[in-house]
Amino acid sequence: MSLDAKIVLLGSQGVGKTSFVVRYVRNTFQQGNASTIGASFLAKKVMIDDYVVRLQIWDTAGQERFRSMAPMYYRSATCGILCYDITSEASFKAMHSWLLELKENVDSGLMIHIVGTKLDLVNADPSKREVPFETCVAYASKYLSSGGEDGFDGSEACHEISAKDDEGVEEVFEVITRKLIEKRRMIEDNYQEQQARRQTIYVHNDEPEVKSGCC
Amino acid sequence: MSWIEMNPTDVGNSIFTEKGPLSATKHNFKISSIETAYRLNDLELLQTLAKSRKGLVNNELRRKVWPVLLGLSSPDVSVVSSKLDIAATDLDKERQDNVRPVDKLDIYGHGRGGIDSEKDSAADGDSEKGDNQPDDRSTETVSIQDEAQSPTASQFPSEGVSSLSLDSQLKSPLESDSELVSQVISSYSLACPECKDKDQVKLDVDRSFVFYPQDPPKELAVKLLNVICTVLADNPDLCYYQGYHDIAQVILLVHETDLYSHTPPDPQVYKILEAISLQMLRDFMTPGLSPALLHLDFIPLIVTLEDAYLGELIRNNPPYYALSAVLTLFSHHVHSLEEISVVFDYIIASQNMAMPIYMYIALIISQKAVLKKAASDPDNIHSILSTIADDFDGDLFDQVLKPASKLAEKYPLSNFKEQHGKLSEYSVLKATLRDDNSSETVFAREHSKSVLHLQAEECKEQMKLEKQRQEVEAEERRRAAEKNKIVKKSKASTRANKSASTSALLLGRMMVIPVGHRKLIIPRSLLGLSICIGVIGVIASGYKYDTQFSWFKFFTRS
Numbered sequence: 183m184s185l186d187a188k189i190v191l192l193g194s195q196g197v198g199k200t201s202f203v204v205r206y207v208r209n210t211f212q213q214g215n216a217s218t219i220g221a222s223f224l225a226k227k228v229m230i231d232d233y234v235v236r237l238q239i240w241d242t243a244g245q246e247r248f249r250s251m252a253p254m255y256y257r258s259a260t261c262g263i264l265c266y267d268i269t270s271e272a273s274f275k276a277m278h279s280w281l282l283e284l285k286e287n288v289d290s291g292l293m294i295h296i297v298g299t300k301l302d303l304v305n306a307d308p309s310k311r312e313v314p315f316e317t318c319v320a321y322a323s324k325y326l327s328s329g330g331e332d333g334f335d336g337s338e339a340c341h342e343i344s345a346k347d348d349e350g351v352e353e354v355f356e357v358i359t360r361k362l363i364e365k366r367r368m369i370e371d372n373y374q375e376q377q378a379r380r381q382t383i384y385v386h387n388d389e390p391e392v393k394s395g396c397c
Numbered sequence: 398m399s400w401i402e403m404n405p406t407d408v409g410n411s412i413f414t415e416k417g418p419l420s421a422t423k424h425n426f427k428i429s430s431i432e433t434a435y436r437l438n439d440l441e442l443l444q445t446l447a448k449s450r451k452g453l454v455n456n457e458l459r460r461k462v463w464p465v466l467l468g469l470s471s472p473d474v475s476v477v478s479s480k481l482d483i484a485a486t487d488l489d490k491e492r493q494d495n496v497r498p499v500d501k502l503d504i505y506g507h508g509r510g511g512i513d514s515e516k517d518s519a520a521d522g523d524s525e526k527g528d529n530q531p532d533d534r535s536t537e538t539v540s541i542q543d544e545a546q547s548p549t550a551s552q553f554p555s556e557g558v559s560s561l562s563l564d565s566q567l568k569s570p571l572e573s574d575s576e577l578v579s580q581v582i583s584s585y586s587l588a589c590p591e592c593k594d595k596d597q598v599k600l601d602v603d604r605s606f607v608f609y610p611q612d613p614p615k616e617l618a619v620k621l622l623n624v625i626c627t628v629l630a631d632n633p634d635l636c637y638y639q640g641y642h643d644i645a646q647v648i649l650l651v652h653e654t655d656l657y658s659h660t661p662p663d664p665q666v667y668k669i670l671e672a673i674s675l676q677m678l679r680d681f682m683t684p685g686l687s688p689a690l691l692h693l694d695f696i697p698l699i700v701t702l703e704d705a706y707l708g709e710l711i712r713n714n715p716p717y718y719a720l721s722a723v724l725t726l727f728s729h730h731v732h733s734l735e736e737i738s739v740v741f742d743y744i745i746a747s748q749n750m751a752m753p754i755y756m757y758i759a760l761i762i763s764q765k766a767v768l769k770k771a772a773s774d775p776d777n778i779h780s781i782l783s784t785i786a787d788d789f790d791g792d793l794f795d796q797v798l799k800p801a802s803k804l805a806e807k808y809p810l811s812n813f814k815e816q817h818g819k820l821s822e823y824s825v826l827k828a829t830l831r832d833d834n835s836s837e838t839v840f841a842r843e844h845s846k847s848v849l850h851l852q853a854e855e856c857k858e859q860m861k862l863e864k865q866r867q868e869v870e871a872e873e874r875r876r877a878a879e880k881n882k883i884v885k886k887s888k889a890s891t892r893a894n895k896s897a898s899t900s901a902l903l904l905g906r907m908m909v910i911p912v913g914h915r916k917l918i919i920p921r922s923l924l925g926l927s928i929c930i931g932v933i934g935v936i937a938s939g940y941k942y943d944t945q946f947s948w949f950k951f952f953t954r955s
Contacts (some may be wrong), residue, residue: 186776195639196600214604219640219721219729223783238776245597245639250686251717286871 184234187362189355190256192280193265194273195244198299201345202265203241206355211346218243221255228359233366235359253287261293261358268298268342271312281325293361294326294339297354301344315342413449416795424454431458440465444746448802450794452742456651459738463651464665466745467672594637598625601642608732610656620662621649628671634853635674635682638689640721643728644678645670647737675845677750680825681724683856687863691819692754692826693719698816699758699808707761710768710778718782722760723753730786736793743798750825751810755801760785763796823852 191199200215200222207224221242228235240255242248256262264280266273277296284292296318304311323336338357343350413419413427427446431453434442443462446453453459464470602622606613625645629635648670652663680688693716701708721729726744731737744752761768764785771777789797810826811817820826825845 195597196603212607214607216607216729217601217604217639217642219724220717221783222721223780225780238780243639247636247638247686251690251720254715254717 183232184236185362185366186236186238187261187359188238188240188259189261189263189358190240190242190252190259191263191265192242192252192256192277192284193244194267194270194276197244197265197267197270197273198345199241199244199265202297202299202343202351203239205345205348205351207239209348211348213346217245220248220251226355228355230356230359230363233363235362237355237359252283256284256288256292259288259292260362261295262288263354263358264294264296266296266298266313267300268313269300269303269310274298274313274318293358293365295354295358296322296326296340298340298342299345301342301349302346305344305347315340318342413446413451419451424451427451428454428458431462435461435465438465444748447742447746448798452739452746456738459651459742460663460665463669463745464672466748467669467676469668469672594629595626597639598622598629598637598642601639605642605646609734610650614657616659617649617653617656620653621646624649624662624666624670627667628674631671632674632849634849635679636684636853638681638686638724640725640729641674641678641682643725644673647728647734647741648673650734651738651741673745675849677726677744677825679823679845679849679852680750680821683853685856685860685863687859688821688824688852688856689720689724690717691816691824692723692751693717694816694819695751695754695810695813696758696761698813699755699804700761702808703758703804704762704765707765707768710772711761711782713775714779714782718779718785719754719757722757722786726753727756727786730789731793740793740798747802747805749805751805752801754810755804756797757786758804759797759800760789762800763791764789821852821855823848823855 191203193199195217200218201211203224204215205211207226218241221240224239224241226237226239228237240259242252242255262284264277266277268274281294284294298313298315298318318340319336321336322339326336326339341350341354341357343354345351413423419427427449431443431446434446435458443465447462447466453462599622602618602625605621606617621642625637625642628645629637649662649666652666652669674682680692683689696716696719697708697711700711727740728737731740740756744750761782764781768778768781771781791797817826
């Protein structure tokens with residue numbers, strides 16, 4: 183079975199969105215990636231269970247000026263990855279406006295994950311960290327929870343990665359892909375269930391007609 | 398000298414646009430042609446030569462000819478554009494003053510002379526302060542580079558201070574020379590206050606020189622930052638966009654004779670970048686993005702006319718795929734300085750800012766086979782269109798530049814009335830440099846300066862309207878959502894009613910009759926029957942009202 187998924191990366195400029203995607207798709211890292219203008223596109227096929235998943239990853243530009251283009255990329259997306267730099271609190275705060283924008287413009291079906299970048303900097307010098315992981319988890323459980331009854335505690339949507347040291351990059355996309363497959367399965371199950379239900383309803387529908395004829 | 402008697406345009410066309418690379422003889426001939434045309438100040442011939450294979454051939458010629466093509470160094474221009482020239486001579490003077498070894502780094506910090514003189518006096522009077530200032534600047538250099546030590550940084554003793562921002566460095570001389578310095582500070586922070594351009598420029602400059610030159614020296618980034626900030630500060634209406642640094646980078650490199658020198662960039666770099674910004678890029682440098690997007694909308698229109706099949710293929714993809722190529726005049730995608738310089742020669746010489754659009758269209762047409770292969774998968778089409786400029790490895794001149802000119806002749810933008818009408822009156826697509834008439838060139842230059850502010854204001858106004866429109870839309874959406882909720886609720890309640898009535902039906906049309914505190918549920922048919930009996934009873938009792946059981950007698954009478 184095959185599955186197409188459109189993933190869009192959003193976040194402030196210079197947090198390392200391109201490095202993150204390039205590490206995942208091409209498994210390379212370059213210290214100074216050229217800035218992204220508008221948006222750039224990368225695709226990767228992955229096999230998980232019986233599914234061939236084609237990930238279309240849209241890497242957007244961080245500059246505020248290109249923000250007006252973003253809806254075109256996130257509107258039809260299945261997953262949004264919000265990126266911030268764990269050594270910059272400002273980038274974490276800036277992420278909030280992206281989240282609000284997504285909530286405003288996209289229906290609740292959009293999956294949202296939060297990725298903190300540049301973990302290598304903190305590994306080398308812990309004092310550089312400006313955003314503790316707990317802050318991110320608390321944030322996620324506050325803003326990403328769908329209602330609380332599904333046992334969502336925020337941590338499953340939060341990741342910290344280093345594109346430079348290739349740490350945690352693969353995992354982010356694996357988690358997302360697995361979730362997408364799960365979602366697809368649920369939709370399929372639902373569909374089958376619905377088909378079955380439709381048949382029973384059809385039987386019910388017959389009855390009044392017979393009765394009315396009788397009266 | 399028979400070649401001089403030929404029509405110069407024909408020479409350029411016939412010899413330098415043939416297929417294949419230029420031979421050594423042609424190469425040399427081209428150089429001498431360009432030099433002759435430059436000496437004769439023949440703009441038309443220079444344009445033709447710049448638009449032929451290999452463009453202006455080398456950077457030395459580019460440095461000479463670009464100002465002519467941009468209308469900067471023609472004798473007529475100097476009078477009209479006195480303001481810019483005065484500013485430029487001031488800059489020159491300041492930079493000449495700067496060449497003293499201690500001050501070499503100053504230009505990287507701010508590019509203005511005022512501080513240098515102050516710093517000298519500070520260095521004379523207070524040696525500690527004098528030591529600290531260049532040190533601050535050296536750390537600025539380091540912070541821009543962030544990796545490794547720059548050779549300039551090692552000239553200064555202590556490197557402890559690393560968190561000083563450019564502004565804070567500039568504050569120290571403020572004490573004695575407040576006017577000049579505050580001017581510098583304000584001009585930096587005023588570059589484009591609402592988009593905090595300087596921080597953005599720094600970020601991008603940090604990520605410049607990715608493809609060329611090899612092993613870029615650290616000074617280059619500092620020079621680039623300075624060049625961009627100076628132009629932005631001089632023209633507060635210009636807003637920086639990501640990609641502008643790619644263009645500035647090419648201009649800087651064309652003018653850098655010695656990459657490792659510590660001398661400030663050639664003053665001409667500022668003039669060229671400013672002229673290109675005002676005359677060619679100003680639509681992209683408005684406060685918002687929409688004027689730039691209007692450029693792109695021509696792409697599908699022209700592709701459809703040129704090739705209906707391709708037009709159909711790309712119809713569903715909004716032309717955002719061309720954004721980075723058009724915005725950076727292809728400098729974001731062409732990974733060789735030599736090739737991108739030729740592209741710049743071409744665009745500058747054609748004096749038509751629609752050229753990048755036509756170039757992109759030519760690029761799409763050249764990749765028809767690849768697109769055709771992907772025709773079955775619309776998502777794939779999108780990805781091919783988005784990476785088309787990166788993946789191109791054909792001959793730029795034959796497959797992109799030459800066809801672009803043909804397209805430009807065949808489909809002038811003004812043919813597309815509806816789309817053309819959407820352009821601002823101040824758009825570069827409506828008032829780019831025109832043809833070979835130098836007076837018109839002057840007009841366009843002056844024009845660009847004067848319309849810049851109007852264009853920015855217009856864009857701001859549009860953005861405001863757009864924002865209002867979006868707010869209204871959001872409000873409508875919110876209302877619709879609420880309405881939806883209500884409808885859903887009422888639907889749910891009708892559904893509940895329905896199910897209730899169905900159950901009533903299933904119960905055999907029961908009736909609920911309250912009897913005291915209890916409820917008596919009886920079938921409705923029973924009630925109907927009892928009513929019938931009652932009515933008959935009344936009739937019967939009317940028939941023989943005097944008898945107590947008359948209705949019984951009524952039945953038994955016969």
